[in-house]
Amino acid sequence: MNPFWATCLILSSLLEGTRGRVLYPLPSKEHKHKQPLQTSRPYNIAHRGSNGEIPEETTDAYKRAIEEGADFIETDILATKDGELICFHDVTLDDTTDIANHTEFSDRKRTYQVQGFNVTGFFVVDFTLDELKSLRVRQRYPFRDQQYNGKFSIITFEEYIAIALDANRVVGIYPEIKNPVFINQHVKWPNGERFEDKFIELLQKYGYGGAYMSAKWLKKPVFIQSFAPTSLIYISNKMDSPKILLIDDFSMATQDTNQSYWEITSDSYFEYIREYVVGIGPWKDTIVPPLNNYLTAPSDLVYRAHAHNLQVHPYTYRNENSFLHFDFRQDPYEEYEYWIKTIGVDGLFTDFTGSLHRYQKCASGILR
Numbered sequence: 001m002n003p004f005w006a007t008c009l010i011l012s013s014l015l016e017g018t019r020g021r022v023l024y025p026l027p028s029k030e031h032k033h034k035q036p037l038q039t040s041r042p043y044n045i046a047h048r049g050s051n052g053e054i055p056e057e058t059t060d061a062y063k064r065a066i067e068e069g070a071d072f073i074e075t076d077i078l079a080t081k082d083g084e085l086i087c088f089h090d091v092t093l094d095d096t097t098d099i100a101n102h103t104e105f106s107d108r109k110r111t112y113q114v115q116g117f118n119v120t121g122f123f124v125v126d127f128t129l130d131e132l133k134s135l136r137v138r139q140r141y142p143f144r145d146q147q148y149n150g151k152f153s154i155i156t157f158e159e160y161i162a163i164a165l166d167a168n169r170v171v172g173i174y175p176e177i178k179n180p181v182f183i184n185q186h187v188k189w190p191n192g193e194r195f196e197d198k199f200i201e202l203l204q205k206y207g208y209g210g211a212y213m214s215a216k217w218l219k220k221p222v223f224i225q226s227f228a229p230t231s232l233i234y235i236s237n238k239m240d241s242p243k244i245l246l247i248d249d250f251s252m253a254t255q256d257t258n259q260s261y262w263e264i265t266s267d268s269y270f271e272y273i274r275e276y277v278v279g280i281g282p283w284k285d286t287i288v289p290p291l292n293n294y295l296t297a298p299s300d301l302v303y304r305a306h307a308h309n310l311q312v313h314p315y316t317y318r319n320e321n322s323f324l325h326f327d328f329r330q331d332p333y334e335e336y337e338y339w340i341k342t343i344g345v346d347g348l349f350t351d352f353t354g355s356l357h358r359y360q361k362c363a364s365g366i367l368r
Contacts, residue, residue, distance in 0.1 A: 034167075034168060034169050034170050035168075035169035035170065036169075036170050036218065037071060037169075037170040037171075037172060037218060037221050038071060039213070039218075041340075041360055041364065042340055042345055042346050042347050042348060042360075043071045043072055043172075043313065043346065043347035043348070044069060044070050044071045044072070044347075044348065044350065044353060044356045044357055044360065045070070045071065045072045045074050045174055045313060045347050045348060045349045045350065046061075046062070046065030046066075046068075046070035046072065046073045046074055046350070046353040047074050047315065047316050047317075047349040047350055047351050048061065048074060048075065048076070048089060048351070049061025049062040049064065049065045049073060049074075049075075049353075050062075050064040050065040050068055050070075050351070050352070050353045050354065051140070051351050052144060052318065052319060052320075052351035052352040053144075053145060053352075054145075054148050054152075055096065055137045055138055055139045055140070055148055055149065055152060056089065056096065056137075056139075056140060057075055057076065057087040057088060057089060057137075057154075057155070057160075058137055058152035058153075058155065059152060059155055059159065059163060060148070060151075060152060061152075062075075062160065062163045062164075063163060064353075065353040066163070066164075066167050066171055068353040068354035068357055069353060069354065069356075069357030069361075070171065070353045070357070071171070071172060071347075072171070072172040072173065072174040072221065072223065072347075073160070073163070073164055073171060073172075073173060073174065074173075074174040074175075074176070074225075074349060075087040075157075075160050075173070075174070075175050075176065076088060076089040076175075076176045076178040077157055077175050077176060077177060077178055077199060078091065078124050078125075078178050078179070078183060079124075079125065079183050079187045079195055079198070080124060080125070080127060080128055080129045080132060080187070081125055081126055081127055081128050081187065082128045082129060083187055083188075083189050083198065084128075084129040084156060085156065085157035085158075085198055085199065085202060086124070086129065086132065086154055086155065086156050086157065087154070087155050087156070087157060087159075087160045088124060088154055088178075089178070090124075091112075091114055091119070091123055091124055091125070091178075091179055091182060092119065092121030092122055092123055092124070093121065093122040093123070093124060093127075093132075093135065094121040094122055095140060096137055096138055096139075096140050097135040097136065097137055097138065097154070098135055098136045098138060098150060099122045099135055102134070102135065105122065105127070105131070108122050108123075108126050108127070109121065109122055110122075110123055110126060112182070112186070114179065114182050115179070115181075115182070115255045123186075125182075125183065125186040125187055129156070132154045133153050133154060135153065135154060136149075136150040136151070136152065136153060137149075137150075137152045137153065137154060138150065143320065143322070144320075157175070157199075157202055158202060158206075160173070160175075161173060161202070161206050165206065165220075170218070170219070170220075170221065171221075172220075172221030172222060172223070173208075173221070173222050173223075174222070174223045174225060175199070175203075175222070175224060175225070176225045176226060176246070177195065177196060177199060177224070177225070177226040177228065177231045177232075177235075178226075179255070180194075180195050180196065180226065180228050180231045180255075180256070181228065181255055181256050183195045195231075196231055196234050196235055196238075197238075199235070200235060200238055200239050203222065203224075203239065203241070204239070206220070207219075207220055208220050208222045208241060209239060209240060209241055210240060210241065211240050211241075211242070212242035212278050217241065217242070222241050222242070223241075223242050223243070223244050223278075223279075223313075224239075224241055224242070224243045224244070225243070225244040225245075225246050225281055226243075226245070226246060227245075227246040227247075227248060227254060227255055228254065228255055228256040228257075229245060229254055229256065229257055229259075229264070229273065229276075230256045230257060231256065232245060232276055232277055233276050236275075236276040236277075242277075242278040242279075243276060243277040243278065244277060244278065244279045244280065244281045244311075244313060245264070245273055245277045245279075245280050245281065246280075246281040246282075246315075247261065247264060247265065247280055247281065247282040247283065247286065248261070248283060249261070249283050249285070249286060250262075250286060261286065265280075265282075265301060265304075267304060267308070270304065270305065270308040270310060271308060274308050274309060274310055277310070278310065278311055279305070279310045279311030279312060279313055279346065279347075280305055280310055280311075280312055280313070281312075281313045281314065281315060281349070282301065282312065282314055282315075283314070283315060284314040284315065284316070284317070284339070286299070286301070287299055287301050287302060287312075287314060287343065288343065290325050293325055293326050294325060294326050294327055295325050295327045298342075298343060302343055302344055302345060306344070311346040311347065312345050312346055312347075313345065313346060313347035313348070313349065314339070314345055314348065314349065315349035316349045316350065316351060317332070317335065317336070317339075317348050317349065317350040317351070317352070317356065318332075318350070318351045318352065319332040319351070319352045319355055332352065332355055332359075333355070333359045333362075336348070336355075336356055336359045336360075337359070337363070340360075340363075
């Protein structure tokens with residue numbers, strides 16, 4: 001590690017350690033005078049919470065991310081069999097819960113088509129909220145801390161919102177409309193409502209809304225994200241909150257419109273979609289493609305997005321050597337430095353909220 005960063009980060013860690021951790025209880029606790037959202041530097045977006053430390057999309061992962069300085073806590077929204085919205089990434093439960101230990105559900109395994117592929121497993125849409133609450137979450141990656149496996153349950157969208165509102169400073173939320181085509185095929189709501197309608201209803205119930213940087217938005221910041229352009233356009237006609245179009249790798253077409261990566265990153269498409277979104281969220285390896293784990297020359301994607309007045313929030317930044325390209329010499333702080341100062345992104349989805357927060361404090365000369 002660069003000696004400057006090493007010294008700076010040690011001092012930052014020592015100062016943080018003197019404060020202790022603050023817990024944010026549920027349900028919502030009123031804080032009358034909150035420190036506002038920081039908007040002077042790229043956003044620190046806690047990808048599924050601080051999931052490098054604690055199993056993803058759990059109450060404690062989000063609390064930890066807030067403690068560590070996240071500007072936004074990010075989540076994936078799916079729907080249960082009985083139409084409740086939950087925070088969970090995969091449409092199947094197999095990889096990150098203890099569903100295999102629940103023999104009472106052994107007959108629920110199904111094969112469905114998801115984004116053009118046949119997938120077999122235990123699907124969220126085949127379980128009620130009460131049934132899902134009986135499961136326990138586990139860490140996705142075997143090389144991360146396993147001590148929290150089995151300690152936390154799946155949480156609802158409303159519980160996630162309450163965690164952000166409970167913070168003693170303004171913390172934004174960054175929910176993703178996850179697999180809307182699949183959800184709308186398998187979950188039905190009364191009166192012809194769809195997944196997107198239920199999502200909007202809950203955001204509005206808790207006072208979210210307002211254009212980007214408006215007074216209303218700054219009070220309760222939210223970015224709405226999706227890989228599905230039609231969902232974002234549908235929501236845009238009902239809610240003025242800022243939206244982010246997520247962009248997958250070069251080989252993946254959009255799940256709802258079957259458009260290629262190249263089409264949705266063209267100048268003509270940017271000119272069209274900017275009427276509905278404030279930015280894009282691309283996989284970072286499409287911005288700077290690697291070759292043999294070394295970075296190649298950056299594409300012009302960020303430059304062109306900025307030319308169309310679109311923000312760029314790439315995903316996902318992870319501290320482990322298995323995810324770091326060789327250029328960064330096993331140092332995640334050098335990766336942050338490169339993406340913020342050389343590439344010029346406007347926000348970063350990270351599994352390690354604390355490390356990005358420490359880097360940004362050190363880079364700005366603020367050790368508090």
